[in-house]
Structure formats: C-alpha cells, structure tokens
Amino acid sequence: MSTLPAPPDGGFCADAWERTAELQRAIVQHPFNVALTDGSLDRDRFARYIVQDARYLVGFAQALAAASTRADNAEDAAFLAGSAHGALVEERRLHAGYVEEFGLSEDDMAGIETSPSCLAYTSFLRASALSDPYPVLIATILPCFWVYQHVGSTILEATGGAGDHPYSRWIETYADEEFAQAVLGARELTDRLASEADESTRDRMLGAFTRASEYEWLFWNSAWIREEWPTARWR
Structure with missing residues (x-):
C-alpha cells in the first residue's frame, strides 16, 4: 500500500x-467510489468516466505545461513538464487499455459528449493557466494529484490489495509508489510557494485549491449520474 506522510504542521x-476535510471525505464516500471500491461499479458508468477523464487529462496536461514555463528553477520546470508528459502518455495508456477492454470504437467515444462538469473543470484549469499568478496555478493543479492518490490508496487499503479486483489497474495506477512520490513533489512545491507568498496570494491559493477539490467531487458525481447537457434538446 502506498501512503504519504502528513503535511508539515502549519x-x-x-x-x-x-x-476541505469534509469535501475530501465526501469524495471518498461518493457512491461512484464506494461502488469502485467493492467492485460493483457497472461497466457503463466506468466506461463513460474513462472517456471523460481522457478528455480532462488534456486540459490538465496543458495547465501543467503552462506551469512548467513559469517555474523559476530547472528542477521545478522538469517536474511539471514530466508530470504533463505522464498525464498525456502514461495515464492515457491506462485509459486506452480500458477502452479496448470495453470494446469502445472511435465512433462510440465520439458519440459521448464532453460532460458539463468535465468542460467546466478543464476550463477552470485553462483559465488559471492563462490568468493566475504562478503559485495560484500550482494550488489549482494540486488536487488532481492529491485527491486521486488519496482515493486510490484508500481503495487499495479497503480492498487489502487490488488482486483480482475488476478495476485493479486503475487502483494500482493511483496507489502506486511512483505516483505517490509525484504527489509529494507537488505538495512540497505548493508549500514552498505558499511560504514565499504574501497573505493575499496565499488566500487565493487556498480558494483555488478548494474550488478544484469541488470540481473533483463534481467530476466523480457526473460519472455516477451519467451527466449530460440538459439543453441538448434545444439544439
């Protein structure tokens, strides 16, 4: 099981x-993640989630790439650029495996419209990359790292190991030690930037982290309710 040390006090x-403790608990306890944990999550919901997540990762990678160009040292730039590469290559490889397993064709995937929550979340990331100060952008990006690691590790602990779990590849990806170290790196970067920021910037960082965490909940919820555009009937 992969775990992370607690963040430094203060x-x-x-x-x-x-x-965001209540929100983080609500994410873990969301019906989607409860069903993912016990293996009862139906394949249609998970397939739709995978399609939306693949689209989300493009926006996430773009935000990471933008952040890498604004880093003030080579080590941070390399970390952020590497994370952008991982989002586009490594995690999308996971998605591709599930797409193949579920027998989804290109036409099937194209027929699943980007959900309102997915579009809103990626738009939020892109807007932050364009207009927010660098420390605020990093705080905006952090929940995608941290929340996924938290959910993956919580599920792994609850199941006693992925084993023959129907979604074992997903669990192992986000409870993996290498991913845990990437999350730790993102947290350390965020803590360092916050320690150097003025009070106003730190407040904005906290607001960005909270809003991104809310979008994380909305993303899981949109997969569970099979969210669609209610306005589609008027197009």
Missing part, C-alpha cells in the same frame, strides 16, 4: 487539506 497543504 504548511499550506496541511491548512488546505484541513479546510
């Missing part, structure tokens, strides 16, 4: 996680 990440 650091930004400790404060942000405490401020």
Whole structure:
C-alpha cells in the first residue's frame, strides 16, 4: 500500500487539506467510489468516466505545461513538464487499455459528449493557466494529484490489495509508489510557494485549491449520474 506522510504542521497543504476535510471525505464516500471500491461499479458508468477523464487529462496536461514555463528553477520546470508528459502518455495508456477492454470504437467515444462538469473543470484549469499568478496555478493543479492518490490508496487499503479486483489497474495506477512520490513533489512545491507568498496570494491559493477539490467531487458525481447537457434538446 502506498501512503504519504502528513503535511508539515502549519504548511499550506496541511491548512488546505484541513479546510476541505469534509469535501475530501465526501469524495471518498461518493457512491461512484464506494461502488469502485467493492467492485460493483457497472461497466457503463466506468466506461463513460474513462472517456471523460481522457478528455480532462488534456486540459490538465496543458495547465501543467503552462506551469512548467513559469517555474523559476530547472528542477521545478522538469517536474511539471514530466508530470504533463505522464498525464498525456502514461495515464492515457491506462485509459486506452480500458477502452479496448470495453470494446469502445472511435465512433462510440465520439458519440459521448464532453460532460458539463468535465468542460467546466478543464476550463477552470485553462483559465488559471492563462490568468493566475504562478503559485495560484500550482494550488489549482494540486488536487488532481492529491485527491486521486488519496482515493486510490484508500481503495487499495479497503480492498487489502487490488488482486483480482475488476478495476485493479486503475487502483494500482493511483496507489502506486511512483505516483505517490509525484504527489509529494507537488505538495512540497505548493508549500514552498505558499511560504514565499504574501497573505493575499496565499488566500487565493487556498480558494483555488478548494474550488478544484469541488470540481473533483463534481467530476466523480457526473460519472455516477451519467451527466449530460440538459439543453441538448434545444439544439
């Protein structure tokens, strides 16, 4: 099982996680993740989630790539650029495996419209990349790292190991030690930037982290309810 050490007392990440503790619990306890944990999640919901997540990862990678160009040292730039590469290559490889397993054709995937929540979340990331100060952008990006690692590790612990779980590849990807280290790197970067920021910027970072965490819940929920555009009937 992959675990992360607790954020340092008084650091930004400790404060942000405490401020969003109820929301983080709600994410883990969402019916989608409960069903994912016990293996009862139906294949249609998971397939739709995979399609939306693949589209989300494009926006996430673009935000990471934008952040890498604004880093003030080579190590941070390399970390962010590498994470962008991982989002587009490694995680999309996971998605491709499930797409093949579910027998989804290109036409099937094209027929699944990007959900309102997916579009809203990716638009939020892109807007942050275009207009927010660098520390705020990093705080905006952090929940996608941290929440997925938290959910994956919680599921792995609850199941006692992925084993023959029907969604074992997904669980192992986000509970993996290498991914845990990437999350730790993202947290350390965020803490460092917050420690150097003025109070106004730190407040904006906290607001961005909270809003991105809310979008994480909305994303899981949209997969569970099979969210579609209610306005589609008027097109």
